[in-house]
Amino acid sequence: MKVPISLTEYFSADLLQAMLSTLIEHELLESEEAFHSNRFLNRSVVPHIKNLSERFNRLSDQKVSDHYWKGSSNPQNLRMAYLLHFMPANLYRMACVWTELNRLGFQWPKQNQLRAVELGAGPGSATSGIAIAESISESKNSSLPEQLKWTWIERDSQMMKLGQTWNQKLFQMKNKPWTIQKNHQKLDLSQPLFDRKTPAFDLWVSSYFLNEIEDTPEDLAQYLIAQWKTHLNKNGIVILIEPALKKESRKFLSFREALLKQVEQERKFSLQVITPCLGNQKCGALMEPEDWCHEVVRWWRPDYYKKLDQLSGLNRKDLPFSYLVLTRDRRPIEDILPTLSNTSSNKRHRLVSPSYATGRDSEFYLCGQEGKTKAQIRLQKEEVPTRGDILLGTELEGMDHRPRRVLSVDSVLNIEGKHPVQLIPKRNA
Numbered sequence: 389m390k391v392p393i394s395l396t397e398y399f400s401a402d403l404l405q406a407m408l409s410t411l412i413e414h415e416l417l418e419s420e421e422a423f424h425s426n427r428f429l430n431r432s433v434v435p436h437i438k439n440l441s442e443r444f445n446r447l448s449d450q451k452v453s454d455h456y457w458k459g460s461s462n463p464q465n466l467r468m469a470y471l472l473h474f475m476p477a478n479l480y481r482m483a484c485v486w487t488e489l490n491r492l493g494f495q496w497p498k499q500n501q502l503r504a505v506e507l508g509a510g511p512g513s514a515t516s517g518i519a520i521a522e523s524i525s526e527s528k529n530s531s532l533p534e535q536l537k538w539t540w541i542e543r544d545s546q547m548m549k550l551g552q553t554w555n556q557k558l559f560q561m562k563n564k565p566w567t568i569q570k571n572h573q574k575l576d577l578s579q580p581l582f583d584r585k586t587p588a589f590d591l592w593v594s595s596y597f598l599n600e601i602e603d604t605p606e607d608l609a610q611y612l613i614a615q616w617k618t619h620l621n622k623n624g625i626v627i628l629i630e631p632a633l634k635k636e637s638r639k640f641l642s643f644r645e646a647l648l649k650q651v652e653q654e655r656k657f658s659l660q661v662i663t664p665c666l667g668n669q670k671c672g673a674l675m676e677p678e679d680w681c682h683e684v685v686r687w688w689r690p691d692y693y694k695k696l697d698q699l700s701g702l703n704r705k706d707l708p709f710s711y712l713v714l715t716r717d718r719r720p721i722e723d724i725l726p727t728l729s730n731t732s733s734n735k736r737h738r739l740v741s742p743s744y745a746t747g748r749d750s751e752f753y754l755c756g757q758e759g760k761t762k763a764q765i766r767l768q769k770e771e772v773p774t775r776g777d778i779l780l781g782t783e784l785e786g787m788d789h790r791p792r793r794v795l796s797v798d799s800v801l802n803i804e805g806k807h808p809v810q811l812i813p814k815r816n817a
């Protein structure tokens with residue numbers, strides 16, 4: 389997914405200042421000087437980044453479902469390491485998905501305020517991501533109401549308190565009159581998340597959370613549908629961001645299938661996937677036992693972040709992730725995402741891989757109504773689409789051709805908007 393430059397550069401010096409003062413207020417960091425010392429970073433931050441990274445990437449024996457904030461030998465430093473290193477990256481992933489929704493023409497209903505919930509909030513990275521996405525110049529015509537009332541659900545109260553201080557500073561800097569209510573609570577499939585009297589939400593988000601729930605995708609799907617029936621408004625939106633690792637991503641795709649299978653049996657409750665898949669079709673990646681689906685975004689890491697990467701032996705220049713945006717809205721997807729209008733659903737395809745040059749052609753994987761397929765196209769170099777771009781009005785060569793040739797395409801929908809493209813006929817090339 390290509391991202392507006394203003395978003396790739398979101399991490400300004402004043403954000404770092406706000407993060408450091410948050411850490412100092414919570415007595416996790418003694419002073420700003422300490423933060424600028426490699427000795428301090430090497431002792432107090434880097435080991436925790438490595439530890440969390442190994443845990444999250446399933447490279448260690450430690451389970452990701454453990455209560456790691458409590459189990460650590462130094463929970464204070466662990467939380468500091470998370471805020472400095474994992475939060476800004478997860479914030480950015482959410483901001484990218486949010487920006488894509490805006491780009492596709494998504495409009496919020498005209499009302500004074502929205503109610504939103506972030507599950508497994510940790511420091512509220514998804515909340516921060518939306519605040520950042522809404523403050524870049526590309527969002528100046530955003531339809532989001534001014535007031536967002538957040539409810540956070542998180543099993544670690546310290547992490548949430550830290551996140552609340554950080555987010556409140558961010559809201560102030562970005563002129564957002566948003567509020568946060570913290571629910572110190574463990575999500576447990578045997579208990580409803582909210583009592584009956586809690587009003588429904590317009591927006592549900594979670595980031596890098598569902599993979600920490602050990603229940604089966606089917607049980608999790610059934611549970612969340614039950615919560616959404618009572619606590620997601622009729623035109624509400626759900627944004628879920630999860631790791632790009634093959635095993636976790638496949639589990640997430642199975643969760644998508646389980647959601648859609650259960651929804652098919654429902655009479656009164658509907659749910660549709662609006663991105664990255666442009667509809668409820670069967671998952672193309674799940675058709676192959678070794679395949680999975682993920683996005684990748686690139687950002688300008690702030691200098692301190694590059695230093696932490698370097699000291700930890702990591703390189704978080706490219707940020708991969710899996711995601712799903714769902715809605716209860718029953719309207720056709722073209723009404724929800726008007727930029728897709730005037731193309732029939734079976735002629736919309738998303739690039740789900742990078743483009744590779746093969747001779748004069750470009751080759752990539754496309755995903756659409758009929759699943760995932762390898763395809764080739766011949767275009768002027770500057771028009772070649774990249775991962776995440778959407779082709780509209782595509783005609784593909786028959787199924788028995790591998791790779792299938794793109795015989796015609798009306799336009800490409802990418803970061804710059806929708807623009808027509810002209811195929812170069814093979815014989816003229």
Ligand SMILES: C[S@@+](CC[C@H](N)C(=O)[O-])C[C@H]1O[C@@H](n2cnc3c(N)ncnc32)[C@H](O)[C@@H]1O
Binds near residue numbers: 508
């Ligand atoms: C990897 S962190 C992600 C935090 C944040 N959403 C982000 O994107 O940076 C996962 C969070 O989920 C919380 N968590 C895990 N299982 C939970 C459960 N059953 N109920 C509530 N919170 C949970 C953890 O404590 C942790 O803060």
